[in-house]
Amino acid sequence: MNSEADFLPGLIVDKYGDTLVLQSLSAGAENFIEYAVEFYQKELSPSGILIKNDAPVRKLEGLPLHAAWRGNPVTEARRVLSDGIYYLIDFAGGQKTGFFADQRRAYELLNGRVENGSVLDCFSYSGAFSMNAFKYGAARSTIVDISADAIELARQTAKLNGVYDKCEFICANAFDYLKNQSLKYRAASGIEPPFNFIILDPPTFTKSKSSVADALKGYKEIALRAAKIVKNNGMILTCSCSFHIGLTDFYNSQCEAFSDANVTAYLQSAGFQDERDHPILSSMPETLYLKYFLFQIRK
Numbered sequence: 001m002n003s004e005a006d007f008l009p010g011l012i013v014d015k016y017g018d019t020l021v022l023q024s025l026s027a028g029a030e031n032f033i034e035y036a037v038e039f040y041q042k043e044l045s046p047s048g049i050l051i052k053n054d055a056p057v058r059k060l061e062g063l064p065l066h067a068a069w070r071g072n073p074v075t076e077a078r079r080v081l082s083d084g085i086y087y088l089i090d091f092a093g094g095q096k097t098g099f100f101a102d103q104r105r106a107y108e109l110l111n112g113r114v115e116n117g118s119v120l121d122c123f124s125y126s127g128a129f130s131m132n133a134f135k136y137g138a139a140r141s142t143i144v145d146i147s148a149d150a151i152e153l154a155r156q157t158a159k160l161n162g163v164y165d166k167c168e169f170i171c172a173n174a175f176d177y178l179k180n181q182s183l184k185y186r187a188a189s190g191i192e193p194p195f196n197f198i199i200l201d202p203p204t205f206t207k208s209k210s211s212v213a214d215a216l217k218g219y220k221e222i223a224l225r226a227a228k229i230v231k232n233n234g235m236i237l238t239c240s241c242s243f244h245i246g247l248t249d250f251y252n253s254q255c256e257a258f259s260d261a262n263v264t265a266y267l268q269s270a271g272f273q274d275e276r277d278h279p280i281l282s283s284m285p286e287t288l289y290l291k292y293f294l295f296q297i298r299k
Contacts, residue, residue, distance in 0.1 A: 001013035009026060009028060010030075011025075012025065014099070016089050016098065019047060020049045026061055041071075049069070049071055083135075087099060090153055094153070095150075099126075101277045106237065107128070115136065119195065121199050131163070141166065141168070142168045143158075145170075175225075178229070182229055192232075193234075195229055197236075197237070199239075200222050200223065202222065209244055216250070220254070221257070222238075223257035224258075232298060234296070240292075241289060243289035245291075264299075265295040267295055270294070278290070
């Protein structure tokens with residue numbers, strides 16, 4: 001259940017095996033959350049339901065932040081299998097409902113493009129992009145996230161999929177990491193950059209129209225840095241998850257970055273969130289929030 005896109009504004013419901021996670025993000029949804037719990041208990045008979053109302057957006061409508069279990073609580077990360085990959089879902093401590101199902105279409109772009117290659121997974125969260133890269137034959141992945149909890153979740157996920165020894169885990173600000181790496185390879189002239197495929201999938205850089213300009217500068221900066229450390233003919237997958245960032249503005253920010261980096265970028269693919277879980281309504285532009293571009297970089 002995906003809020004307005006499924007005609008129930010403010011209500012999010014994700015199902016992981018026999019566990020459900022519900023979120024009410026508006027005052028309207030808050031008024032019928034108990035009815036939703038009752039409905040799903042009757043229709044799906046889950047072992048447990050987590051009402052995870054800890055999203056900061058609730059504060060805009062004067063709603064308190066809290067979380068509560070109905071039925072059997074899950075106190076440890078739960079293993080789930082999706083498209084041949086095991087993921088760990090941290091229900092209580094994880095971001096959103098525990099997993100980002102909206103990127104499943106983007107994962108497919110790695111097929112045929114990462115075999116035997118070196119991947120850089122920036123803003124990685126639990127390492128889902130990296131696990132998909134290994135599924136499609138990648139040799140190594142460097143996994144970067146500012147959250148120590150996210151890096152630990154990525155470590156456990158890599159162990160679960162038998163690829164731990166192929167990963168390097170770095171707990172750092174991805175902006176700083178990209179900057180330091182770009183300076184390193186600029187200083188070491190003649191040394192080939194290390195990465196065949198770079199993923200830039202940051203959290204939203206803006207939650208309001210007033211900060212769109214600054215957000216676009218952020219998207220430009222990370223793309224520029226990435227262009228300097230990707231191999232010749234390598235790929236950069238760049239994503240934005242804010243509906244305040246228009247498709248054209250986002251694309252133009254990336255083109256400006258590549259121009260400033262003095263590289264030629266060829267657009268290979270473009271897309272949006274996975275419509276199977278996150279429908280896009282023509283009558284509501286806000287439901288189109290995630291967009292991505294895949295570029296091949298030539299130097």
